[in-house]
Amino acid sequence: MEEHHIQLPSGQPVTEAYIHKSDPKLLELFGYHWKEERDWKARALWLEQSEASRAQRAEVAQALYSYNAAHGASASALCHIEQLKDGALAVIGGQQAGLWSGPLMVLHKAVTIIQSAASARQRLGQPVVPIFWIAGEDHDWEEANHAYLVTSEPKLRKLELQRPKGARTSVSRSLLRPGQWQQALAELAAVLPDSPHKPELLDRLHGLTADAATLTDMFASMLAWLFGSQGLIVMDADDPAIRRLESPMFEQMIRSNESLYDAYGAAQQRLMELGYPIQAEQADNSANLFHFASAAGASAAGDRLLLQRSGDRFEDRKGQVSYTREELLMLAKQEPEQLSNNVLTRPLMQDYLFPVLATVLGPGEIAYWAATGSAFKQLGMEMPIVVPRRSFTLIDAGTAKHMEKYKLSVHTVLDHYEQYRNEWLDRQEGLQPMDQPLEQMQRELERMYEPVLAKLTGYGADMVALGETNRRKVVEQLEYLKGRLHLERSRRHEEQLRQMDRVQLQLCPLGKPQERVLNVVQLWNQWGLHWLEQLLQLPYDEDCSHRIVYI
Template sequence: MSGLTINMPSGQPITDAYMYKTDPNVLKLFGYHWQEEGHWAARAEELWKSEAPRADRAALAGTLEAYNRKHGASDAALAHIQELGDGALAVVGGQQAGLWTGPLLVLYKAVTIIQNAAMAREKLNRPVIPVFWIAGEDHDWEEAGHTYLVSGEPKLRKLELKRPKGAKTSVSRSIISQSEWKQAIEELAALLPDSEYKPDLLDRLCAFTDGSDTLSDTFARLLAWLFGPYGLVVMDADDPAVRRLEAPMFECLIRNNETLQTAYERSAAQLEEHGYPAQAEIAPDGANLFLFGQGRGGDDDFSGDRMLLMRSGDQFGDRKGFVKLSTDELLEVARKQPERLSNNVLTRPLMQDYLFPVLGTVLGPGEIAYWALTSDAFKELGMRMPIIVPRQSFTFVDRTVQKYMERYSMTLDTVMHASEQHKSDWLSRQDGLQPMDEAFDEIKSQLAAMYEPVLKSLASYGQDIQALGETNRSKVLEQLEFMKSRLYYERSRRHDDALRQMERVQLQLWPQGKPQERVLNMIQLWNQTGLHWLESLLQKPHDNDSGHRVVYL
């Protein structure tokens, strides 16, 4: 496995300013920087001395042990949980549960968590454990319940699980039947080409879905298996046992709700003052918390709709008016029914720092941008933002795609920025039928000009005749356009294999006009080459470089 590193802008100005240290105003909001070696020791010392309230370590370790054992934890992961209970620090990162882990970037985030935890353990000479935070509380099923693979045609194929009927609740509270899992795996099996890895792949997916009630369950089992040897600890933010540990922090978020809102607005104003628009909505009346409605299973069932809370004075409620609670009533919910509450993107960082002694947190480009809004909120609660570590970024190029790229003189830059033009230029250079676009465009222009005086003359015959003339001109021009497209089709048909090969390159490396890691599922690579590529990522030396790595298999 070989490769090269390229610069690929994140698309987030705040993120780029942080990563490349180009704006001290942005760096001031984050405080620490992952490339500053001394900052790791400074953060560890701060956590040691901090008097900010935190969840009970022993209780957290017990909760994590129960969850990880349930989902197939390795001995290494269980040992890490024991270390956490004894005082270890953590490198934490996460993602919402996705179908068969979702896009490749999820795995790259886990790799980054593991490698940075190992690096910090060695440099600080103290236990630091890797934790993957499954955001099972999210209710965006349209985002979580599908994934993409490239089929043989080639086409980008979307595989999905339909949202279970009922309330718009969290992913971790949405029950999936075994028949739905079976159907999803059958569709996957039909799509995947035969390979030496396919039988084992399908057997393992069947084992992971067997007895899984939710997408989060299968997601956790896959992560625990893939990264078990490296001791990755998994947790679900929507685990009721975790919610009970978070109850005091929910009370804190409710009591300080208005103060925190002002802090978010203050950070947003600072960013805007320096030319950076806020990357997350800060509603003036937002409470930055969600409340789960009642389900159908009785008084203790809170699998109803997940409703965003708004604040008006001493009252909290949803926008539709289904819920209306006073501050005291919401505090009572936090104390007695914490599983009814969940965080949004602005309070989740605070909750994460309450639950774990977070040395560093691994984030994607978009996450880094909105975490900038939490700078003052951390301070309001006597906390400080942890070290922000950008997720590693990769594009994998298999041997077949590499062969096609060489055959048609395609580079990654070509694929990213000029794929269609490259195909058109390639066609024009082939022997045989030559492009006639310019000739047809010239004829079209001449005919349009010739019709103008005729149409003016027809005006004296009345509106009906003039309209007939307009229609006649349109039909003539349409026929020219049809002939032009038919000739292009004929040229393309004669080079169909070549065009399909170039299309495969496009779909494999830059699907939907996005980086490969944001769209394609890891099953694509697993079926082609096994999991050697993932093992190679995990075993490579830790690297603080922020560049995008192009890896040739």
């Protein structure tokens, strides 16, 4: 496997400053830094000293064992759970569940978690296990329910899983109707081009969805299978067994709600003072906790409602629920499954459940985690080491061949593909571009119409309107002619343009990096899965540049 690195800005000033250590004042908001060798040892020591403040390892391990066994965990993953029970540290990262595992960056995050855990084991000389935190408590179905694939035309096709009827509840509580997976697989089979890998791919997905009641179930089973050889532990933040273990931390968050709110606000104010934008701004008087409203039926789940403080009460904006602090504390103690974290309290809960040596985060996540450091301190905790997710663009032999043929660099495809495509057309022999003479003609016609329209005012408003309509239709015909000429030029070079467009769809679909859009089944169908194993074997280092990988 050949690879080379390019610089691909994250678009997040906080993240760039953290990665490159360019602002010492910003680094103070994080505490540790993954490039500092001493920080790994310091964090491990702190975890050892603060062991008693976290959830009981045996109880966490039991919940993980049950969940992983139910989702097809490998023997390696179950062994890692035993190690966690016996004192291992954890490298953890996560994402919301996605259809057929979601965009490729989800797998890239899993690869980073696995490699970072392995690196930490060597660095510290003690067990460190990889954990993938599935944010199944999130309720944004539209972020989770789709997958993008490149069809044979080539075109980008979006496959979607319809939201189950009922409340706007978490993805993990949204039960799919009978036959929904079969329908989704039939649509996938119809869209995927035929390939040697397609039958095995579809057969595997049928197996992974056979007992999946929710999108999260499928997602967990798929990750457990894809990374079984690496012993990746999967967990769902909305797993009832995990939720029951979170009860003490929910109580602490409720008791300290005002001070936590102030801590988040102070950190965000500090970020603004340093000249950085706020990635996840908290709403006024936000409790930074969600509540699941009651719903009819034993298996039904209610809306996931964001709580706010109003005096000494905790309420949602629509007034569906209202609790005193004591009532909410009682709920946290007796029915913690009715509560859920938001993006600002999730880091605290993660650190309460697990001995988190390091957390693997994407660019946007690093930006909003910068606002959580003060909240950690408020509860007597420390933010774990933040490790940036590794970033890849994968290029197969066919795509590389066409890139060489048309002299298309990765930067060209990512930054100005349409301009390059048009300039390539202009350079081809045969029909030359007509935009300039047609645009000149349009300017001349506009100039010639001006005195005519001015004289029409003496004939009345109706004739002026008729003249304007006549002018507009002439201009429209020129635009139509220009469009048809573009179409004819493109038709003369249809095959070459199709090849270039396929390169663009493979590397930069929707104008975004490949990893943020394309789904794993796209690559699986084209190339099999050997590339995933190759990614895991790439040398692990602290270089955060974007990797172009030829497979």
